[in-house]
Amino acid sequence: MPSTRRRPAPRQAEADRNDRELLRAAREVLAEDGAHASVAAIAARAGVGIGSLYRRYPTKDDLFRHLVDLSLDHWVAVLEAAGAEADAWTALSVFLTQGLESDSSGSLAAIAGTVEITPAMRAKDDRSEAMLTALVQRAHDAGVLRPDVSTSDMWALVEQLTPAPMIEQLRKRGLADQLPAAAAARRRVIAIVLDGLRAPGSPLPDAPPPKAVFDRRWETG
Amino acid sequence: MPSTRRRPAPRQAEADRNDRELLRAAREVLAEDGAHASVAAIAARAGVGIGSLYRRYPTKDDLFRHLVDLSLDHWVAVLEAAGAEADAWTALSVFLTQGLESDSSGSLAAIAGTVEITPAMRAKDDRSEAMLTALVQRAHDAGVLRPDVSTSDMWALVEQLTPAPMIEQLRKRGLADQLPAAAAARRRVIAIVLDGLRAPGSPLPDAPPPKAVFDRRWETG
DNA sequence: CCCATAACGGAGTGCTTTGCTCCGTATCGG
DNA sequence: CCGATACGGAGCAAAGCACTCCGTTATGGG
Numbered sequence: 417m418p419s420t421r422r423r424p425a426p427r428q429a430e431a432d433r434n435d436r437e438l439l440r441a442a443r444e445v446l447a448e449d450g451a452h453a454s455v456a457a458i459a460a461r462a463g464v465g466i467g468s469l470y471r472r473y474p475t476k477d478d479l480f481r482h483l484v485d486l487s488l489d490h491w492v493a494v495l496e497a498a499g500a501e502a503d504a505w506t507a508l509s510v511f512l513t514q515g516l517e518s519d520s521s522g523s524l525a526a527i528a529g530t531v532e533i534t535p536a537m538r539a540k541d542d543r544s545e546a547m548l549t550a551l552v553q554r555a556h557d558a559g560v561l562r563p564d565v566s567t568s569d570m571w572a573l574v575e576q577l578t579p580a581p582m583i584e585q586l587r588k589r590g591l592a593d594q595l596p597a598a599a600a601a602r603r604r605v606i607a608i609v610l611d612g613l614r615a616p617g618s619p620l621p622d623a624p625p626p627k628a629v630f631d632r633r634w635e636t637g
Numbered sequence: 638m639p640s641t642r643r644r645p646a647p648r649q650a651e652a653d654r655n656d657r658e659l660l661r662a663a664r665e666v667l668a669e670d671g672a673h674a675s676v677a678a679i680a681a682r683a684g685v686g687i688g689s690l691y692r693r694y695p696t697k698d699d700l701f702r703h704l705v706d707l708s709l710d711h712w713v714a715v716l717e718a719a720g721a722e723a724d725a726w727t728a729l730s731v732f733l734t735q736g737l738e739s740d741s742s743g744s745l746a747a748i749a750g751t752v753e754i755t756p757a758m759r760a761k762d763d764r765s766e767a768m769l770t771a772l773v774q775r776a777h778d779a780g781v782l783r784p785d786v787s788t789s790d791m792w793a794l795v796e797q798l799t800p801a802p803m804i805e806q807l808r809k810r811g812l813a814d815q816l817p818a819a820a821a822a823r824r825r826v827i828a829i830v831l832d833g834l835r836a837p838g839s840p841l842p843d844a845p846p847p848k849a850v851f852d853r854r855w856e857t858g
Numbered sequence: 859c860c861c862a863t864a865a866c867g868g869a870g871t872g873c874t875t876t877g878c879t880c881c882g883t884a885t886c887g888g
Numbered sequence: 889c890c891g892a893t894a895c896g897g898a899g900c901a902a903a904g905c906a907c908t909c910c911g912t913t914a915t916g917g918g
Contacts, residue, residue: 426915427865434866452673455906465867470907525802529810565829572822573829575803581746582796585854589750597850600843601793607841608786608794612833620828622821629818633806647886648894655895676877686896691878 437462438469442483443522448584450526455479480524481531487524488540491515495547504558507551509610511570516577516606523579528633545627562617566624575630577606658683659690663704664743669805671747676700701745702752708745709761712736716768725779728772730831732791737798737827744800749854766848783838787845796851798827 425431441462445453455476459469473479494515501507533541548567555561582598662683666674676697680690694700715736722728754762769788776782803819 425864426862427913428915430914431865449673450671452670454904456904459867466907467867467909468865471865474907476906523802525806528806562832569822569825569829572803572826576800576823576826577797579797579800579802581744581800582793582850582854585746585749586850589854591853594850594853597846601790601846601850602797603843604790604841604845605793605797608790608833608838609830610833611783611838612829612831617832618828620825622824624825625818625822629803629807629815629822632812632815633803633810647892648884649886651885652894673876675875677875680896687878688880688896689894692894695878697877 434462434464434468435472438464438472438479439483439486442479443524444587446480446483446526447523447579448588451530453526477531480527481534484524484527484531484533485537485540487522488537488544490518491544492540492547494518495544495551498551499547504551504554505560505614508555508561508613511548511551512573512577512606512610513603515574517603525575525578525633529636531634532636533634541631560615561613562615562620564617564620564624565613568625568627568630569620571627571630572625573609577602577609655683655685655689656693659685659693659700660704660707663700665808667701667704667745667747668743668800669809672751674747698752701748702755705745705748705752705754706758706761708743709758709765711739712765713761713768715739716765716772719772720768725776726781726835729776729782729834732769732772733794733798733827733831734824736795738824746796746799746854750857752855753857754855762852781836782834783836783841785838785841785845786834789846789848789851790841792848792851793846794830798823798830 438458441464442453442458445458445461449457455469456466458479459466462469469479473482494511497514498507498511501510545567548570552561552565552567552570556563580598580602582601583595586592586594586598659679662685663674663679666679666682670678676690677687679700680687683690690700694703715732718735719728719732722731766788769791773782773786773788773791777784801819801823803822804816807813807815807819
């Protein structure tokens with residue numbers, strides 16, 4: 417049997433760059449347009465033809481699922497970096513600041529319930545849940561985190577702080593010169609929240625949310 | 638000249654109720670669908686015919702402008718209630734909790750830049766800016782608010798905390814049984830933020846955002 | 859310097875959604 | 889019972905949608 421070895425892809429470099437641009441653009445458009453984000457808008461913002469997008473992701477759903485998968489990877493990586501910190505408070509602080517600052521994140525809440533979650537993705541989610549719980553427990557043991565804060569409170573903070581409404585708005589309106597100030601404003605908000613997490617804190621209202629509140633949004637069907 | 642007095646409107650009560658329902662529905666749909674919110678969806682959610690909506694608001698823009706106007710009224714009212722508090726810290730706390738809890742608010746950021754701001758609306762905005770600045774100054778004088786927090790930091794917090802992504806998501810997916818838990822989670826987040834605002838606090842990063850960042854998003858054209 | 863090949867861009871397609879108009883119907887005070 | 893007013897929603901032209909198809913372009917081993 418003669419070698420049917422394929423030649424190397426002629427335009428591999430361009431293809432790789434296009435893929436990165438597509439994912440970046442998809443996150444931006446999703447953050448701005450929410451559930452109504454269109455494939456055409458994503459391709460246009462990436463500076464890539466629609467045809468090229470569809471060659472890589474046969475379906476809009478495939479693209480979005482990949483995005484969710486990458487986001488799960490992002491949080492696992494952030495939690496690993498945070499867990500490696502020697503100080504319990506620094507670990508929590510790294511979790512929030514690193515996790516929220518990178519644009520590898522972006523608000524995917526808009527497509528919750530529309531993408532099928534694979535078992536591998538579920539496993540990544542379970543993993544990050546366990547890692548964050550360990551981080552919170554460590555901070556409680558060290559007495560640096562207010563005692564009434566639970567793991568799900570931390571996820572609630574992440575959900576609330578992940579969208580950057582001002583930044584999206586400015587980007588959409590083309591007011592790029594205001595972007596640094598808006599990003600700075602968001603960093604200050606996160607810093608305020610971090611201080612709010614420090615022990616002792618005044619008692620929190622209600623009960624911590626059950627994890628089901630977060631998970632059920634992502635169930636399809 | 639004979640009296641051309643009009644007869645009283647035969648279905649006035651129904652009309653009033655419909656108007657309230659329309660505004661409530663518009664806020665919900667805007668929060669869920671963002672800038673792509675459709676008139677048909679608003680009418681449907683209000684349980685009102687499209688024709689009735691268009692009789693009251695000749696244009697989609699008219700409806701949205703009214704919504705923005707009411708939101709400005711809402712914040713002025715909240716600031717008046719907060720300013721009436723005897724304790725400087727309680728005043729700030731009322732501002733955030735009352736301002737963010739009511740569903741008279743809702744995230745209108747999605748339509749920033751698409752509605753024409755009338756001089757009257759601009760005046761209301763200026764008024765609330767002055768009132769909040771007074772509140773912040775009072776808290777600084779009393780030494781209860783961390784000294785590096787400015788008025789615009791407070792607006793940034795409001796912008797960040799106004800959207801309720803989890804609540805919208807659950808409502809959209811029909812998971813009504815989870816709504817109380819999600820609302821509780823949000824109250825806890827706000828309580829954490831409030832504690833983060835207390836003096837002394839650790840130094841905040843960057844500089845406070847200029848007010849222009851907030852205003853320019855609303856300029857049309 | 860070829861030229862086979864893999865990746866490219868975007869016009870086109872059938873279908874849905876949109877903002878808005880129009881008009882026959884329902885309700886109520888006098 | 890009747891005139892006035894508000895009602896609901898079918899219908900319309902235009903725009904937007906996910907996705908297909910195909911002629912074009914860039915690359916790198918021989």
